[in-house]
Amino acid sequence: MxxxxxxxxxxxxxxxxxxxxxxxxxxxxxxxxxxxxxxxxxxxxxxxxxxxxxxxxxxxxxxxxxxxxxxxxxxxxxxxxxxxxxxxxxxxxxxxxxxxxxxxxxxxxxxxxxxAFFTPTGVGTQVADGGLPWRYDSEGEVVVASPAKEVRNFETAEGPQDFVLEEAxxxxxxxxxxxxxxxxxxxxxxxxxxxxxxxxxxxxxxxxxxxxxxxxxxxxxxxxxxxxxxxxxxxxxxxxxxxxxxxxxxxxxxxxxx
The missing domain is CATH 3.40.1080.10 (Glutaconate Coenzyme A-transferase)
Structure with missing residues (x-):
């Protein structure tokens, strides 16, 4: 121990x-x-x-x-x-x-x-839709971008709401x-x-x-x-x-x- x-x-x-x-x-x-x-x-x-x-x-x-x-x-x-x-x-x-x-x-x-878990943070942005630059090349062009993530609608106390899936x-x-x-x-x-x-x-x-x-x-x-x-x-x-x-x-x- x-x-x-x-x-x-x-x-x-x-x-x-x-x-x-x-x-x-x-x-x-x-x-x-x-x-x-x-x-x-x-x-x-x-x-x-x-x-x-x-x-x-x-x-x-x-x-x-x-x-x-x-x-x-x-x-x-x-x-x-x-x-x-x-x-x-x-x-x-x-x-x-x-x-x-x-x-x-x-x-x-x-x-x-x-x-993984669902969160409302990032819904409707590039966090969920993909396209955030992860890597540039020496010329400033994006060569690796974030992928789109699953978005699912759940019923909440405030009504239906979209959530984005994030991996642990x-x-x-x-x-x-x-x-x-x-x-x-x-x-x-x-x-x-x-x-x-x-x-x-x-x-x-x-x-x-x-x-x-x-x-x-x-x-x-x-x-x-x-x-x-x-x-x-x-x-x-x-x-x-x-x-x-x-x-x-x-x-x-x-x-x-x-």
């Missing part, structure tokens, strides 16, 4: 080229930065990453992006990363843009054994960052760092969690657990130095006190 690994290098050693990764975080908050750094050094490429965004330039998934390790992204937000935009528009990166709530539910469904996401590996975790893999996320981390943890066939505070089994109250250990296969305990080095502020605003 002890799932603690000795190092980040050991934790990501079997992530092979071409793997699909579900990665927690939102902007710079709750990003498994130590695991991403170890994966960068490990050398796997042609990776497909599922994450709300692709980090920022040279931080988080942005490190793998800059090193040309990512083949494809499934995400909902691509702002604040110039290299992401450049690679996408130049045909170097395939991008499947997905509404944020739909992305969250696709990850949750994958971890819950639900293969199951990733080869999940990479997450937790505030606290025990040796059995039970995790607690702190405040906004909770974001996509529980969903990414559920979605991964093999989930690796880096934790800021490692405790013994039983020290976390059962009612406080956000992700139960059944979803987690490896736990990496961060050093105080690693925790400090990976705390970033995306936009610092300073004003005089009144």
């Amino acid at each position: 002890d799932k603690v690994v000795a190092s980040a290098e050991e934790a990501v050693a079997d992530i092979g080229s071409g793997s699909t990764l579900a990665v927690g975080g939102f902007g710079l908050c709750g990003v498994p930065e130590v695991l991403i750094g170890a994966l960068l050094a490990q050398g796997a490429d042609e990776l497909e990453a599922v994450s709300n965004n692709c980090g920022v330039d040279e931080w988080g998934l942005g490190k793998l992006l800059k090193a040309k390790r990512l083949r494809r992204m499934i995400s909902s937000y691509v702002g604040e990363n110039k290299e992401f935009a450049r690679q996408y528009l130049s045909g170097e990166l395939e991008v499947e843009l997905t509404p944020q709530g739909t992305l969250a539910e696709r990850l949750r469904a994958g971890g819950s054994g639900i293969p 996401i199951v990733a080869d590996f999940g990479l997450v960052r937790a505030w606290k975790g025990d040796r059995h893999g039970n995790l607690v996320f702190r405040q906004s760092a909770r974001n996509f981390n529980p969903l990414a943890a559920m979605s991964g066939r093999v989930t690796i969690a880096e934790v800021e505070h490692l405790v013994e089994p039983g020290e976390i109250d059962a009612d406080s657990v956000h992700t139960p250990g059944v979803h987690v296969q490896r736990v990496l305990a961060l050093t105080p130095e690693q925790v400090e080095e990976t705390k970033q502020i995306e936009k610092r605003t300073v004003r005089e006190r009144g």
Whole structure:
């Protein structure tokens, strides 16, 4: 039951080229930065990453992006990363843009054994009708576009309504960052760092969690657990130095006190 690994290098050693990764975080908050750094050094490429965004330039998934390790992204937000935009528009990166709530539910469904679900989000748009550019060529022409999805009408409390079918996401590996975790893999996320981390943890066939505070089994109250250990296969305990080095502020605003 002890799932603690000795190092980040050991934790990501079997992530092979071409793997699909579900990665927690939102902007710079709750990003498994130590695991991403170890994966960068490990050398796997042609990776497909599922994450709300692709980090920022040279931080988080942005490190793998800059090193040309990512083949494809499934995400909902691509702002604040110039290299992401450049690679996408130049045909170097395939991008499947997905509404944020739909992305969250696709990850949750994958971890819950639900293969697909219907949602009203995207009905009447290219999300449902198809045609969203997934990949461009070097000349700016669309060479891969999203397919049309099934739309079905259901009776609701407000009357008949159309819904679009969305498929669940199951990733080869999940990479997450937790505030606290025990040796059995039970995790607690702190405040906004909770974001996509529980969903990414559920979605991964093999989930690796880096934790800021490692405790013994039983020290976390059962009612406080956000992700139960059944979803987690490896736990990496961060050093105080690693925790400090990976705390970033995306936009610092300073004003005089009144």
